[in-house]
Amino acid sequence: MDPKKFPDPAHSEQKKAYRFNIIDFALMLVIVAAVAILAYIMIGDNTVFMGDEDGMVLYTIEIPSIKNEFISSFLLAKGSTIIDSVRTNELGIIQDIQITECIELTNDLAAGVVREKVRDGFSRVIITILAKCKKDGVKFSVNGLTIMVGMQLSFRTPYLIHYGNCTSLVEVDEEGNIINE
Numbered sequence: 001m002d003p004k005k006f007p008d009p010a011h012s013e014q015k016k017a018y019r020f021n022i023i024d025f026a027l028m029l030v031i032v033a034a035v036a037i038l039a040y041i042m043i044g045d046n047t048v049f050m051g052d053e054d055g056m057v058l059y060t061i062e063i064p065s066i067k068n069e070f071i072s073s074f075l076l077a078k079g080s081t082i083i084d085s086v087r088t089n090e091l092g093i094i095q096d097i098q099i100t101e102c103i104e105l106t107n108d109l110a111a112g113v114v115r116e117k118v119r120d121g122f123s124r125v126i127i128t129i130l131a132k133c134k135k136d137g138v139k140f141s142v143n144g145l146t147i148m149v150g151m152q153l154s155f156r157t158p159y160l161i162h163y164g165n166c167t168s169l170v171e172v173d174e175e176g177n178i179i180n181e
Contacts, residue, residue, distance in 0.1 A: 053134065053135050053136070054132065054133070054134060054135075055132075055133050055134075055135045055140070055171055056130065056131070056132060056133065056171070056172045056173065056174060056176070057092075057130075057131055057133045057135075057140045057142065057147065057169060057170070057171055057172065058095070058128065058129070058130050058169075058170050058171075058172045058176065058178070059092075059128075059129055059131070059147055059166055059168060059169040059170070060126050060127065060128050060129070060166065060167045060168045060169075061126070061127045061129065061153055061155065061165065061166055061167070062124070062126050062127075062164050062165050062167045063126075063127070063162055063163075063164040064102070064124055064164075064165075065102045065104075065119065065122050065123075065124065066102075066122060066123060066124075066125055066162065067121060067122055068121055068122065068123055070160060070162070071099055071123055071125060075157070075159045075160045076094075076097060076125070076127070076157060076159075076160055077094065077097075077157075078094050078095065078096065078097060079093060079094060080093070080157045080158060081093055081094075081157070081158075082094060082127070082129055082155050082156075082157060083155060083156050083157070084143070084145055084153070084154070085154035085155055085156050085161060085163075086154055087143075087144065087145065089142075089143035089144060089145060090131075090142075090143055091129065091131055091142050091143065091145065091147075091153070091155060092129040092130050092131025092132075093129065093130055093131070094127055094129055094157070095128045095129060095130045095176075096128035097125065097126070097127055097128075098125070098126040098128075099123050099124070099125055100123065100124045100125075100126075101118050101119075101123065101124065102118070102122035102123050102124045103116050103117070103118060103119070103124070104116075104117055104118075104119045105117075125164075126167070127164070130172070130176060131147075133147070135171070140169065140171070147166060147169060148166065148169070149166050149167065149168065149169050150166065151166045152164070152165050152166075153165070153166060
């Protein structure tokens, strides 16, 4: 048997002990900093990222099609609090509710045009909401959620869970008057 091919474990060299070096220290420092920043973002109040100027915002959410049974004053009422369905943060207080006919578009293939048709049993609802916000230039954050026109919001009231699109957004003063800048 050739001793070079099969070395005797009793005579093999001992492994060197691990030494802590500067690269290991730098790597651990980066990991600790990343965890600290992530914890601050998740637990903190986000003023570092959203600005710290307080304000008020008046915005509307449009529900393009909702069954008429869900529009009763019991399910959707002025003065109710709107809550974000995803993060469960308050998004403001309902100031106004406008209910109109639900119009759907249909294709008339014979004539080659698009026609409007009233959808029976459904309505279009526009909800106006007043909320406290943090503002930073053109961005408005309501309890950590950035509100923008065109954004879809999943929300709930005490008795209704639904979604809609933000269709308007204006900054207002404490009395609800629009601020012109």
